[in-house]
Amino acid sequence: MSTRTYAGIPAAYSSLDTSKIVLIPVPYDGTSTWQKGADKGPEAFLKASENMELYDIETGSEVYKQGVYLAEAIEEKSSPEAVVAKVHKTVKEYILRNKFVTIFGGEHSISIGTIRAFNECFDDLTVLHIDAHADLRASYEGSKCNHACAVYEASQTTNLIQLGIRSMDVTETTVMDQEKTWFAHDMVSEEYWMDSVIEALGENVFITFDLDAFDPSIMPSTGTPEPGGLLWYETLDFLRRVFEQRNVVGFDIVELCPREEEKSSDFLAAKLYYKMLSYKFDGIDSEDSFESNFSESTKKSLPKFNNDIDE
Ligand SMILES: [Mn+2]
Numbered sequence: 152m153s154t155r156t157y158a159g160i161p162a163a164y165s166s167l168d169t170s171k172i173v174l175i176p177v178p179y180d181g182t183s184t185w186q187k188g189a190d191k192g193p194e195a196f197l198k199a200s201e202n203m204e205l206y207d208i209e210t211g212s213e214v215y216k217q218g219v220y221l222a223e224a225i226e227e228k229s230s231p232e233a234v235v236a237k238v239h240k241t242v243k244e245y246i247l248r249n250k251f252v253t254i255f256g257g258e259h260s261i262s263i264g265t266i267r268a269f270n271e272c273f274d275d276l277t278v279l280h281i282d283a284h285a286d287l288r289a290s291y292e293g294s295k296c297n298h299a300c301a302v303y304e305a306s307q308t309t310n311l312i313q314l315g316i317r318s319m320d321v322t323e324t325t326v327m328d329q330e331k332t333w334f335a336h337d338m339v340s341e342e343y344w345m346d347s348v349i350e351a352l353g354e355n356v357f358i359t360f361d362l363d364a365f366d367p368s369i370m371p372s373t374g375t376p377e378p379g380g381l382l383w384y385e386t387l388d389f390l391r392r393v394f395e396q397r398n399v400v401g402f403d404i405v406e407l408c409p410r411e412e413e414k415s416s417d418f419l420a421a422k423l424y425y426k427m428l429s430y431k432f433d434g435i436d437s438e439d440s441f442e443s444n445f446s447e448s449t450k451k452s453l454p455k456f457n458n459d460i461d462e
Pocket residue numbers: 282283284361363364375406
């Protein structure tokens with residue numbers, strides 16, 4: 152057992168039993184096609200988090216006091232399929248322990264596993280996919296678990312809403328639901344895109360956030376930077392509204408590809424993660440208990456999950 156805690160928070164706020172939040176690092180980069188290095192993302196994110204102020208000015212809160220358990224990193228690397236299977240199993244176990252489960256990647260293919268776990272545990276799941284890329288290929292380079300396929304399964308099994316998209320292959324146009332897609336160029340010209348996106352979301356929302364959705368001017372350290380992306384305050388404004396108006400059941404953040412000479416991207420990722428937690432628990436007393444509200448049918452079929460977790 153390591154004694155490292157998320158953001159260096161006191162041990163009293165970091166035990167599995169008392170924490171409402173679980174953070175699972177997934178340092179995997181097996182299928183990325185251009186710049187490698189997303190496997191270094193979780194470590195850079197954790198380091199930046201350790202150097203971040205833990206009081207959030209906007210919400211006037213210290214969300215770490217809700218408890219953040221830093222889970223053992225998922226080190227499976229044998230194949231993309233094995234990684235997805237391991238992520239799926241691990242995420243589901245923590246959801247069933249009634250935790251607010253968050254995942255930091257790693258490349259985007261890991262989200263196939265996270266989304267599958269959330270979709271099995273929550274009714275009528277909406278997946279809010281924030282990304283420069285459509286990621287809708289059914290398979291790529293011989294695998295259904297390639298990063299280019301990150302939300303294909305979600306497009307078939309959930310209410311998939313896509314946001315910030317500005318790069319795709321023509322074959323993906325046959326899979327994409329235009330009614331549920333907000334391209335980056337639309338978001339520049341439409342004044343009320345936030346309202347219309349939120350209207351399209353069901354009650355239970357899982358957010359999968361690829362950091363390349365951001366403009367490369369503020370997030371250069373990612374595997375495939377694309378011009379014309381989201382900026383910081385509009386992103387926070389949107390996310391705050393989503394957390395206020397819907398039941399966000401969990402989220403993942405992926406594709407930080409850190410570089411030695413450029414630390415601001417690591418820090419942006421750390422702040423984004425902490426902001427999302429701050430919005431989720433805004434107005435909730437740290438003494439209050441947490442109910443993840445996973446579905447009744449999931450509860451009925453519960454395995455003896457409390458014994459299943461490797462610690
Ligand atoms: Mn992407």
